[in-house]
Amino acid sequence: MTLGTRRHGRGRFGALLGAALATAGMFAAPPATAKTELTMYYPVAVGGPLTKIVDGLVADFMAENPDITVKAIYAGNYNDARIKALAALKAGEPAQLSVMFAIDVFELIEQDAIVPFDDLVGAEGRAWLDSFYPALMANSRALGKTWGIPFQRSTIVMYYNKDAFREAGLDPEKPPQTWDELVAMGKQLTKRNGDQVERWGIMIPSTGYPYWMFQALAIQNGQELMNAEGNETYFDAPATVEALEFWVAMGRDYGIMPEGTIEWGTLRQNFLEGKTAIMWHSTGNLTAVKNNAKFDFGVAMLPANKRRGSPTGGGNFYIFKQTTPEEKQAALRLIRYLTSPEKTAEWSIKTGYIATRPDAYETPALKAYIEEFPYAAVARDQLAFSVAELSTYQTGRVRKALDDAIQAALTGAKTPEAALADAQKLADRVLRRYR
Amino acid sequence: MRASRHLHHVYGWLLLTPAAILLLSFTHYPTVATIWQSFFSTGTALRPSSFVGLDNYRFMLEDEIFWKVVGNNLLFAAGTIPASIALALLMAVWVNGRLPGRALVRMAYFTPTVLPMIAVANIWLFFYTPEIGLLDQILRAFDLPTRNWLGDPDTVLWCIVVLAVWKEAGFFMIFYLAALQALPPELEEAARLEGASRAYYFRRVVFPLLMPTTLFVLVNAVINSFKLVDQLFILTKGGPDNASSLLLYYIYEVAFSFFDDSYAATLTVVLLAALALISLGQFLFLDRRIHYR
Numbered sequence: 001m002t003l004g005t006r007r008h009g010r011g012r013f014g015a016l017l018g019a020a021l022a023t024a025g026m027f028a029a030p031p032a033t034a035k036t037e038l039t040m041y042y043p044v045a046v047g048g049p050l051t052k053i054v055d056g057l058v059a060d061f062m063a064e065n066p067d068i069t070v071k072a073i074y075a076g077n078y079n080d081a082r083i084k085a086l087a088a089l090k091a092g093e094p095a096q097l098s099v100m101f102a103i104d105v106f107e108l109i110e111q112d113a114i115v116p117f118d119d120l121v122g123a124e125g126r127a128w129l130d131s132f133y134p135a136l137m138a139n140s141r142a143l144g145k146t147w148g149i150p151f152q153r154s155t156i157v158m159y160y161n162k163d164a165f166r167e168a169g170l171d172p173e174k175p176p177q178t179w180d181e182l183v184a185m186g187k188q189l190t191k192r193n194g195d196q197v198e199r200w201g202i203m204i205p206s207t208g209y210p211y212w213m214f215q216a217l218a219i220q221n222g223q224e225l226m227n228a229e230g231n232e233t234y235f236d237a238p239a240t241v242e243a244l245e246f247w248v249a250m251g252r253d254y255g256i257m258p259e260g261t262i263e264w265g266t267l268r269q270n271f272l273e274g275k276t277a278i279m280w281h282s283t284g285n286l287t288a289v290k291n292n293a294k295f296d297f298g299v300a301m302l303p304a305n306k307r308r309g310s311p312t313g314g315g316n317f318y319i320f321k322q323t324t325p326e327e328k329q330a331a332l333r334l335i336r337y338l339t340s341p342e343k344t345a346e347w348s349i350k351t352g353y354i355a356t357r358p359d360a361y362e363t364p365a366l367k368a369y370i371e372e373f374p375y376a377a378v379a380r381d382q383l384a385f386s387v388a389e390l391s392t393y394q395t396g397r398v399r400k401a402l403d404d405a406i407q408a409a410l411t412g413a414k415t416p417e418a419a420l421a422d423a424q425k426l427a428d429r430v431l432r433r434y435r
Numbered sequence: 436m437r438a439s440r441h442l443h444h445v446y447g448w449l450l451l452t453p454a455a456i457l458l459l460s461f462t463h464y465p466t467v468a469t470i471w472q473s474f475f476s477t478g479t480a481l482r483p484s485s486f487v488g489l490d491n492y493r494f495m496l497e498d499e500i501f502w503k504v505v506g507n508n509l510l511f512a513a514g515t516i517p518a519s520i521a522l523a524l525l526m527a528v529w530v531n532g533r534l535p536g537r538a539l540v541r542m543a544y545f546t547p548t549v550l551p552m553i554a555v556a557n558i559w560l561f562f563y564t565p566e567i568g569l570l571d572q573i574l575r576a577f578d579l580p581t582r583n584w585l586g587d588p589d590t591v592l593w594c595i596v597v598l599a600v601w602k603e604a605g606f607f608m609i610f611y612l613a614a615l616q617a618l619p620p621e622l623e624e625a626a627r628l629e630g631a632s633r634a635y636y637f638r639r640v641v642f643p644l645l646m647p648t649t650l651f652v653l654v655n656a657v658i659n660s661f662k663l664v665d666q667l668f669i670l671t672k673g674g675p676d677n678a679s680s681l682l683l684y685y686i687y688e689v690a691f692s693f694f695d696d697s698y699a700a701t702l703t704v705v706l707l708a709a710l711a712l713i714s715l716g717q718f719l720f721l722d723r724r725i726h727y728r
Contacts, residue, residue: 083691107694110479195580200566206586207674258565260586261675266564275566396692404500407675411588414676 036330038070042099042152043081043315045284053350061337068330078315082107089113089320096323097331099315102139103391103399105147106230110393114318116145120332128336132357133380136312138388142230148316149335150356152347154282155310155379155386156216158303159289162296164189164199164277175278175300179220179246182278182303186256189277201256202278203271204247208264210406211390211399212313213280216302217243219309219387225402230392231434235402236417236424244416246305248409260411282313283379286352290373299375301382308385314353345369354379394430401426466707472700484697491701501702503677504685507592511681512660514596515603520652522600523607524645528637530608531615541612548606556669559598560585563670585671588678595670595679599663607652614648615641646725650717657713661706682706 040058044050051074058072075081078101085098089111100108108114121128129137132150140148162172168188176182186201204213215225223239226232234240251259271279272292280302289297302310317335319328337343341359345366348355360366361380370377392398405423408414414422473491478484495501530541547555562569563584571581584594618641626636664684667673673680673688680688683706690699 079692086694087691111694112479196575197566207672258583258586260583262583262586263560263564266560266567269564270567273567394693396688396694400688400692403674404676411586411675411678413588413678 036068036326038068038097038327038330038334039095040070040072040097040099040331040334041075041081041085041095042072043075043078043101045077045282045314050351053347057338057343057347058334060343061334064337065333068334070334078104081315085320086111086113089322092322094320094322096327097317097319097335099151100318102148102150102153102312102314102316103389103395105139105142105316106391106393107395108318109142109147113320114147115321115328116147117149117319117332118145120319120328131359132339133354133383135383135386135388136354136356139312139391140316148318149339151315151317151339152284152351152353153312153314153316153356154284154353155312155382156213156280156302157283157286157310157378157382158278158280158300159271159285160278160298160300161271161274161276162298164274164295168277172296172298175298176303178303179305183250183254183256186250186278187254190256197258199274200258200276202250202280203257203262203267203276204250204280205264205267206261206406206410209313210261211402212311214244214247214402214406215311215387215390216280216309217247219311220302220305220307221246222306224387225390226392228388230395231431233392233398233402233424233427233431235405235420235427241417241420244406244409244420247406248412248416251410252412261407284314284351284353286376286379287350288352290352290375299378301378301385308382310382310386311389312383312386313389348376352376352379354383392427392431393434397430398427469700469703469707472697473704475697477695477697479694487697491698494698495701495705500677500680500685504673504680504682507678507680508661508682510592511596511599512657514593515599515660515663516653516656518596519600519603519607519656520649522604523652524611526604526608527611527615531612544608545605547602547604548609552602552663552665553669555602556598556666559594559666560670563594585679586675588675591671591675591679595666598666598670599660602663603656603659607656610648610652611645614645618644650721650725653721654714654717657717658710661710 042054054072054074058070062068062070073095075084075098081098082100082104085095085100088094094113117125117129129146129149136150136153137146140146140150158175160175165172165175165185168185168191170185170188176185182202189199189201190197191199206213211225218225218240221239221243223234223237223243225234225240250257267276267279267281268285268289270276271281272289272294274295283299286299301308317339319331319335323331338347339356341355341357341363342365344355344357344360345363347353348360348366349369355361355366361370361377366376390399390402401423405414405419408419409416413419474486474488475484476487476490526544530537530544534540561567565571565581565583565586568584570584574581582590585591622640622644623636626640631639661681661683664681664687667679667681667684671679673684677685682702686699686702686706689695689702
């Protein structure tokens with residue numbers, strides 16, 4: 001049983017720890033019944049004490065299910081979590097389940113790493129699969145099956161500084177609803193002192209997950225970026241180019257956003273220090289912003305151009321193929337526990353992530369929370385306008401092609417049209433064999 | 436007689452075995468396996484790997500990002516190697532003299548070396564952050580224009596270079612300091628008696644005697660300029676648009692973000708070949724000019 005610790009793949013320290021625990025294990029009394037051990041990797045991509053929250057939820061589960069032991073291992077950001085999970089798999093010591101990027105689904109299927117939930121849940125479980133918001137399931141379904149269960153899911157929302165709105169003579173209860181209003185208000189909100197900008201109108205992060213922010217702009221301009229089969233992209237469509245032109249123009253032409261790229265990781269700090277009046281960021285940051293903002297702030301849906309829209313984002317639960325039937329059922333029990341209405345509500349309150357199912361919003365805890373803090377419902381309301389996040393075969397490469405194009409355009413190295421044409425060419429090259 | 440000599444041989448080989456096993460399994464075998472794999476396509480569970488000859492190398496030559504990161508890496512090497520060695524030598528000479536609080540200054544110079552790169556990069560991230568970062572705050576205090584340091588392709592690579600020099604110079608300083616302390620004091624006394632100026636003494640006596648150390652430091656600096664990529668994970672992820680990406684970081688991306696093991700192997704072979712050539716050149720050409728005692 002103590003061998004389970006080796007599964008973490010933490011190298012030297014993992015091995016040392018394993019040895020230490022093995023020694024300790026010799027003196028421990030053998031358990032009365034066979035326990036099922038589960039190892040779960042999970043990523044954290046936003047601020048706040050998320051690891052503590054996950055540990056708390058898992059501890060609650062083990063208290064109620066004494067026959068299952070769960071080791072929840074924080075595995076870095078989304079990329080790191082996927083790398084660790086797949087590396088462990090290749091080494092023949094896989095975790096049984098993991099939270100990974102919802103958009104890794106095609107990659108995981110191609111690696112033959114995961115099992116579809118349809119085969120595990122039985123007849124009664126099909127209703128469970130249908131209990132989540134359909135928009136959140138869009139990235140889970142592929143090849144006619146369900147491969148992922150929504151957990152830490154988000155949309156992009158617009159955080160704005162109400163004090164800055166008041167100072168600029170704007171109504172703090174009326175955030176921009178359209179691109180035109182965003183530009184007009186952005187100009188009023190940008191505060192200059194000679195050549196220096198003391199406060200920018202808006203910041204949209206363009207490192208870390210640039211494709212995600214860009215997808216929101218593209219959808220608002222009425223353009224999807226890929227097909228549901230994950231083997232075609234529309235990076236060079238005219239509406240896509242227009243969307244990138246608008247992003248570039250916010251810095252270059254309208255002067256409401258800094259030129260160059262904007263760092264994902266430090267943007268929240270910029271917003272909290274009043275250096276930008278508006279930021280677009282994951283709703284997963286909501287609780288952290290709420291706890292740290294020293295000014296009056298608001299949260300709104302993203303503005304519309306041809307339509308409203310944001311991609312969904314975040315992580316799903318996956319169950320790995322190389323597990324015993326008992327482990328699969330134990331993993332399923334853990335997932336069903338963590339996605340129950342009450343636990344989902346608790347998770348949503350503590351982080352700001354969307355509660356993944358409508359009935360969670362009927363629980364007394366979440367109802368009371370939204371009563372007191374209505375902004376907690378913005379991301380949910382925006383689900384009505386949400387689409388699946390960019391996800392294709394060879395998703396790492398395709399995503400990087402788009403990320404590079406966005407950054408090339410924002411830094412002025414290429415025109416939006418040329419940059420996106422290059423990205424499309426590269427995406428076509430790697431996706432051709434999946435058509 | 437013959438039997439005892441035979442035994443002697445066995446004894447020698449036995450002593451070598453542990454090191455040989457480690458070298459074989461962790462250096463030579465992976466090297467050969469990497470070269471071997473670079474001739475195959477990447478297999479997935481659904482598409483098994485197959486022999487493709489030089490296809491991966493052909494793909495590499497057409498890969499714009501590859502050429503971009505090679506160019507970046509050369510700039511990075513040109514920026515870090517001379518600067519960090521010069522700074523290390525300067526610091527070593529400085530803290531070798533009799534100055535008050537010498538131990539404290541030495542420790543201060545060495546601190547960047549002992550700090551973990553990831554932690555350091557997180558601190559530097561907030562130095563470089565526009566508007567609220569330390570650098571911009573200083574510039575603002577003097578009414579100078581601020582910049583988006585890491586978001587601008589013209590500045591991002593140099594930001595990485597500065598961090599690397601800061602991180603490395605203290606480490607190289609230790610070697611120079613040790614070498615300086617090993618210099619016999621008679622040399623300096625003799626030079627003074629002969630009326631040589633301090634600059635002349637340094638140029639004609641100290642510097643030549645430090646050459647073995649300089650070669651060692653140079654080899655390390657060159658290797659580090661290809662090896663040091665931890666900071667990219669925190670600071671830029673190679674962006675914007677690969678402007679700060681280095682060869683090893685790109686290999687990591689190809690291997691672990693794209694899961695294209697074979698192409699990553701191909702790039703690794705190129706990196707290995709380049710490093711082997713450089714080291715060979717350094718030993719062959721510089722060795723002759725170095726005065727060993």
